[in-house]
Amino acid sequence: MKKKILLAQNSAFIANRLPRAAKALKEANYDVDILNWNRGVNSSVIEAATENFKKEGITVHSIYCGNTPYGKGIITIVNKLLFIIKVILFLCKSGQQYKVVHAIDFDLGLPVFLAKLINPKLKYKIIYDIADFVETFHSPIPIFVRKIIKSISEKIMKSAEIIIIPDQNRFRNIPKALHEKTIIINNSIDPPKEKVEYPIEKSFNLLNVFYYGALSRDRGIELLLQQQDICIWFAGKGELQEDIIKAAEINSNINYLGYLSLPEILSVASQTDIIYMVYDPTYQHNQIASPNKLYEALYLGKPCIVSENTSIDLFVDKYDIGYVTKFDVLSLKQTFSGINQIELLEKGKNAELIYPQFSWEHSKNKLIENYSSICG
Structure with missing residues (x-):
């Protein structure tokens, strides 16, 4: 039995x-x-x-x-x-x-x-x-x-x-x-058995940055909304949902996709350049962060961007799978402006290589x- x-x-x-x-x-x-x-x-x-x-x-x-x-x-x-x-x-x-x-x-x-x-x-x-x-x-x-x-x-x-x-x-x-x-x-991630296509009209001139998950104030969303020289994609639900919707109505570089299933998220993430995980390190739970997004980035072979003093910054540095920034608007802007496509591809390959370990x-x-x- x-x-x-x-x-x-x-x-x-x-x-x-x-x-x-x-x-x-x-x-x-x-x-x-x-x-x-x-x-x-x-x-x-x-x-x-x-x-x-x-x-x-x-x-x-x-x-x-x-x-x-x-x-x-x-x-x-x-x-x-x-x-x-x-x-x-x-x-x-x-x-x-x-x-x-x-x-x-x-x-x-x-x-x-x-x-x-x-x-x-x-x-x-x-x-x-x-x-x-x-x-x-x-x-x-x-x-x-x-x-x-x-x-x-x-x-x-x-x-x-x-x-x-x-x-x-x-x-x-x-x-x-x-x-x-x-x-x-x-x-x-437990990879879905079937892939889902969720096409987006990504920018070919700007860096495409994707944040998905809980739309809460400690996730660096407000820092991201202040960035102008990148194309930003949001998916999820939470307390900042209405703020994001309003920002997307006003700014052509901000896009809100609503709540997406995991296969849909993976489809969008595979089309964008980098996955955003810049959590506020002043909160204790973010100092020991272990986001699903980190492992989904490894699975997809995508680089990520994280904030200092969130423990995952050490992981990202160790395996050279993304970028580490201070948790403020200027540092984030400088980090984004310093990213180039060759480096993105290299960090993405590093992520793909270590995925089997995790x-x-x-x-x-x-x-x-x-x-x-x-x-x-």
């Missing part, structure tokens, strides 16, 4: 972390379910993902708590609390069927942990996958609340069979006593081995 497991994440289909793990575990002969939050604004994405996963024999459970837009902070706190309560109720009702519950990040780790405290009959083992440490995240969370979250998160770590982090830098946020049960599963295949095997060790 197949062992039944549940993978749970807030926005399960915005990033690649949960979908690639679900597919890998299904291939490894596990019976896989997914639990995620239908925020209303992402319902079309969820519907499409649900249909696709259904074809692969994976069931998607979606919890709805009213329309909950991204990037609104304290305004959506009631809906977030309701989501946590509904996850606990779901597990108290259905959790006995699962051998493992794989919770990604604190907002799923918390209800998965609390459900076992509330209902002692639940025997599932917890895998705590920490893609981001919420206590270090860019938000108006008060210091005393961050300390509470950190304390609870460490309790969840202790209760977990396995802790997963995306790279070596994150060990600094894991208590030393728990390092032995912590493994690294990086954010490398491919999903390596991490996938490690993930499956660890599941085997706790499932028997």
Whole structure:
């Protein structure tokens, strides 16, 4: 009989972390379910993902708590609390069927942990996958609340069979006593089986720069919007979405493509010159950044641009796969003006050459081995 497991994440289909793990575990002969939050604004994405996963024999459970837009902070706190309560109720009702519950990040780790405290009959083992440490995240969370979250998160770590982090830098946020049960599963891409063509009218006179993902204030987007001698492409959702749309209406060098699927993103990225990852280093979570975009750049053989003191700057320098800039408008402008096509091609080739070292295949095997060790 197949062992039944549940993978749970807030926005399960915005990033690649949960979908690639679900597919890998299904291939490894596990019976896989997914639990995620239908925020209303992402319902079309969820519907499409649900249909696709259904074809692969994976069931998607979606919890709805009213329309909950991204990037609104304290305004959506009631809906977030309701989501946590509904996850606990779901597990108290259905959790006995699962051998493992794989919770990604604190907002799923918390209800998965609390459900076992509330209902002692639940025997599932917890895998705590920490893609981001919420206590270090860019938000108006008060210091005393961050300390509470950190304390609870460490309790969840202790209760977990396995802790997963995306790279070596994150060990600094894991208590030393728990390092032995912590493994690294990086954010490398699980390449789509089918390619999608998403043509853009790129500039042949200017450098084409692509930023995609969360459109939040700590991602250097406002610095990028002030650049004039480059052609800029944006894709994604978030708090700066309206600002980008307005800028694109006024400036011919700024383009907003909306929310794109991973295959569409890869298509756009393959047509542009460089992938933008200039995160604000004053935020702790950016000092240990491990963006999906870095691994997607390696996969595509595309150079990237990053900011100093974000840990990935050391990676970019070490392998000569892109450019490092200070986090200010002038430095960014100078970096862009110093880029030439020959150098871009060389750095792109370097990225392509090191990709096999950081491919999903390596991490996938490690993930499956660890599941085997706790499932028997």
